[in-house]
Amino acid sequence: MSELRDILEDTVTRLFGDLATRETLEAAENGDWPEALWTALTESGLTRPLVSESQGGAGAGWHDAFVIIKAAGRFAAPVPLPETILAGWLLDRSGMDIPDGPLTIACTDAAHTPTLSQRDGEWRISGDLPAVPWGADAGHVVSTAQHDGDSRLVLANTSDAACRPDRNTAREPRDRLSFASAPVTLLDRETAPKDGIALYGAMIRAAQMAGAVERTLAEAVQYANDRVQFGRPIAKFQAIQHQLATLAALSAQATLAAETAFRAADRRDPRFEIACAKVIAGEAAGAAAAIAHQVHGAIGFTYEHSLHFATRRLWSWRPEFGGESQWAEELGRTVAARGGDALWTDLTQRQSAGAAE
Amino acid sequence: MSELRDILEDTVTRLFGDLATRETLEAAENGDWPEALWTALTESGLTRPLVSESQGGAGAGWHDAFVIIKAAGRFAAPVPLPETILAGWLLDRSGMDIPDGPLTIACTDAAHTPTLSQRDGEWRISGDLPAVPWGADAGHVVSTAQHDGDSRLVLANTSDAACRPDRNTAREPRDRLSFASAPVTLLDRETAPKDGIALYGAMIRAAQMAGAVERTLAEAVQYANDRVQFGRPIAKFQAIQHQLATLAALSAQATLAAETAFRAADRRDPRFEIACAKVIAGEAAGAAAAIAHQVHGAIGFTYEHSLHFATRRLWSWRPEFGGESQWAEELGRTVAARGGDALWTDLTQRQSAGAAE
């Protein structure tokens, strides 16, 4: 790893280790905003790694941010850190100021896209954003909105919206924000990628899943070594060993798939690598949750044990920004359209195109 | 089991045990027709279980024939016994005489259906039947053929066809028969089911697969108990035990799924049960071959070992008369069209409809 990533890894691991405690996680599930954690993240500069230095950011790349976002997944950090990083990047690319405080993003689909209108030269947004991560806690949201059949990225102030709180399976906030002709700022359509939220949203969830899968592995290995049954640690049973070996392999695979996507994002259009990462991390997520719970037995099914903080997030993050089948279908169509003979050359071409830059 | 089925089971097990030997199987793969085996089957009345007693058959039902056909799969019998039984049943239902000797069936698809024509009041067939089981050895073939957009079942004499021998992965004969205006007899369209070959063909392959899966289980259990590694029988290793437990469960499941289809065939339209049986037996086939080879290690990959006689058949039979996905798709469409609330009532209704008859 590069020196910067080493430092980031140390910083973020220490910070989450200290502040993303069980108490914090439980309190967050009951609706408390973890202010101390967020403040520490902000003060360490971890909320704006991609923002240019002139804007008060670190001016780093996605590959560096990977370390932070994966760790957020590993520690089940109950804050919209990945969302803030992505929103900040989009705003920075548009040359816009980055608002203070937590930011979030909204992934809209055809059925749920708010519309834009202009009044007195100001752009305004109307409509619902469903299931916005930390919609109630974030000060601003970057979303897509429709105008005359055109899709635009906009920045809105969440205090202009009516908020109906909700939760995903992991009890992370997924709130509905309803706007009625609220003022917005449009992002630059030349510099901020149009598919930025759906695509890069999938990328950050892949990294978070890789982190959470790694957590399930660590917990399961620890438990298997500690837990004695039939007179010996269950780690001695071949069936347990084989399951954990499988989990370890999938964990390493998910991490590299996600990391590859983040690296590609620094270099070129990362759509192919992000699709691969979401598929691989999502498949690993399902298997990891099943194996880790099987190894843990009944204790892992209790709220008191910490395993579920990872596994419920894995289940929640799998479908967000598109599940495996959706991304696999896109990959499959792309590859089929090119034909089998192009498969390998296209694959090697992508890698060398990235490396050459 | 009924007394008749008990007797059939004993007879067929003894007969195949004596005559479907390794030598016979090897010779058959090299093109030798196992005359002794066929003669014994004929003399024991096992080739015509479903044919009415007036026609020289046993007048038994499909449930009885299940025992014979599954055993043919278990012993990898290199003869068109299931095909002969099915062809005989179709002819018998049409009130036709059953030709002596082995019979076969041809599963045609839209792209490969021969056409019928009438000349001097006689029906004639022209076109190719691809991959006919034992096309060169069977005296007659029952096939579908097209006439004026209508699909008919016909009986043709294979000696009227040009034959190009071929083999499936199991090196069972799958020969192409080419007819040029050869005389045929039409089966009765009222009494012989129009989809008889494709549908009942899937049913007999499901039973054969159940038999071959059972064989892989028996071989793998035997091998695991005999084979010593790292100082103990590999049957002692938990990973081996768990794989064989899975295989045993799938074997039992495939058998009951197939048997359920045969029972349904005696009672009502068995399309639903046959679809289920082909899906379940096909899935079991894939898993059984993988597990049995994994347990056997390198020795199972040799021609000298007998495992491949079962596994190569499993691979060959899976796609014949429609693979799992084809049948599953049909099942899925049927169920979806009825809606989720009808699923359970439809399921219980089928069973009680059968039992009531």
Next chain:
Amino acid sequence: MPEIQFEPCDLPPETETIREEVRDFLREALAEYPASRLAKSWAEGDAGFSRKVAQRGWIGMTWPKKYGGQERSALERYVMLEEMLAMGAPVGLHWIADRQSGPLILRFGTEAQRQEFLPPITRGEAFFCIGMSEPDSGSDLASVRTRAEKVDGGWVVNGTKVWTSGAHRCDFMIGLFRTSGAPEDRHEGLSQFLVDMKMPGIEIRPIINMTGDHDFNQVHFEDVFLADDRLIGGTGDGWKQVVAELAFERAGPERYMSNIPMIRQLINASTQAPGERAAVGIGRMVAQLATLREMSLSVAGMQNAGKDPALEGTVVKELGVTFEQGIPGIAQDLTDAEPLLEHGDEFGKSLAFVTQASVSYSLRGGTREVVRGIIARGLGLR
């Protein structure tokens, strides 16, 4: 001849009567239940519902009339049960008594115990839980530490049971306690007792599931006095009796039917003319479902014919649990649903529940490891 043999079973025509009765009953009794509650299936208990079931005579329905039963056939009970499960009826409260505790008392209990306990069970007035697992025992059920010391006129119990499903809502526990020897003696020296959960010295502490539900409990015993007539069966026969009881627990249709309500919702969520991928996914699921039902019926039929299909029951559990556990993943894959716990639709709420709950299916009634080990022994693997 294979070691595992499922004989096909035809249900006798009289079972159709009770099937229709149960359907009619459930149509009314469950009319107000949201789909996401039905998705919880037999994990859910409802005392009012249980009493309605009792009024129909469907708790302990195979037992002798003198104990409140109806002397109906085992296959009629089977049909009643599969209809309950097919709808996701909340049978959780009376379930254990009907399936395990009642049959145990009938088989091993004294006449006085039968008269005392069976009629209230059939009236839906006595709910039971099972006190078997202990902290640190896991799958190793025989390592019981909770001790019943013989005293004058009875026994004094000290120790802790854990994973006791529904203890906080039940009236009685069938407890497995050590009456002699040490935990190292394992199967030796264990006995079963009938425990009134209101006895002084019993403390029930909730264990909250990751779903947020309260089902499991820790049950602490501190000098709990049980009179002599609370012993069930012979002193030291506890393990033998438990093994018989586990066989009841392992073989029923609940081993493949827990997620039927979710399947129903999934098919309803697809269009009537689904795409190829959804059709294939649904079709494979239905083929499994139909075959597992034949297998489960077969076990019931063999039991009814006086045979001992223990191994076949274990096979149904192995395949049934694999099937059940696969359903949430299939539903997730085919719908890409993102469940919301507060204001989300019923499908999403159901999916969120079964996704989490399904991990426990391979733990209850014997873990996957235990189940496969039993099958392997049945195959004669040495």
Next chain:
Amino acid sequence: MPEIQFEPCDLPPETETIREEVRDFLREALAEYPASRLAKSWAEGDAGFSRKVAQRGWIGMTWPKKYGGQERSALERYVMLEEMLAMGAPVGLHWIADRQSGPLILRFGTEAQRQEFLPPITRGEAFFCIGMSEPDSGSDLASVRTRAEKVDGGWVVNGTKVWTSGAHRCDFMIGLFRTSGAPEDRHEGLSQFLVDMKMPGIEIRPIINMTGDHDFNQVHFEDVFLADDRLIGGTGDGWKQVVAELAFERAGPERYMSNIPMIRQLINASTQAPGERAAVGIGRMVAQLATLREMSLSVAGMQNAGKDPALEGTVVKELGVTFEQGIPGIAQDLTDAEPLLEHGDEFGKSLAFVTQASVSYSLRGGTREVVRGIIARGLGLR
């Protein structure tokens, strides 16, 4: 920090040169090969092809020039190899010498042995096989019984090796023989020897695969005399050397690439606008393929940087074999093809081959059980 860590690898730009060279070469060299032969990938050997590869300097290409090598980088060799595998080139004959035997001789051999063996290998004139497994040894490679007895000026070998891939077409074997102790001593007392397959006393008996192909052999040694200079490395160091050799065997791109030719055919067999089910199936496969390539590249990069990614290599084998073994089933499911061995199309013939051959992928280079055990130990499972 996790125990398993794949560092991303960027191939240096100079590897693009050799990539293009290999592609150009293969376009011509494989022009006449039917698709069903390419589907056999590295299971297939062709002496003429191997010699053409040698002429290009691509056998032993990383070795010192004084031994006939080209002193190219390990990553250039990696790229050469992945291009060969991507096309399904029949590298089977020179493969073992290039991957295992040459590096072994380079590392543990004497100067004389290097000069004797390495140049002919690079010229495609010396093909090697591995004499490791024995009857009844299976995965338990250390239970060697074949014995080399010390005699004046050399050793006399008696015993039998089995599963010797390509023995009938190879010039030399690297044999693992017991030079002291008994089979119970296991890793102790084993030594490696260079064996000329034309020596008197060696008998090669074919083992025919279930595919009908001849790849494996039994090799019998009866009083075969090996001069002292045929010992490679130290007496009794055989096991240590073999472990190093197995690491070469386990980590290469061949652990995930064997079925790439089949994948190419499958995508070609689908339409350019496939249905949803085929698209999803292909997409999942491609996601695996792309990620496994990154993992394999990562191992190569870490090796190149002087690290020891043994555990990561084992992970690639675990996932790679699972991936490879799944391909025939996916191809079967998406096409419903019914292969015919005589007059069938190339797709069917290829599918028939890989369906059968794939069962051996989890046996070669360490069984799945062995591989998972290694990973489990790497995780610190005690």
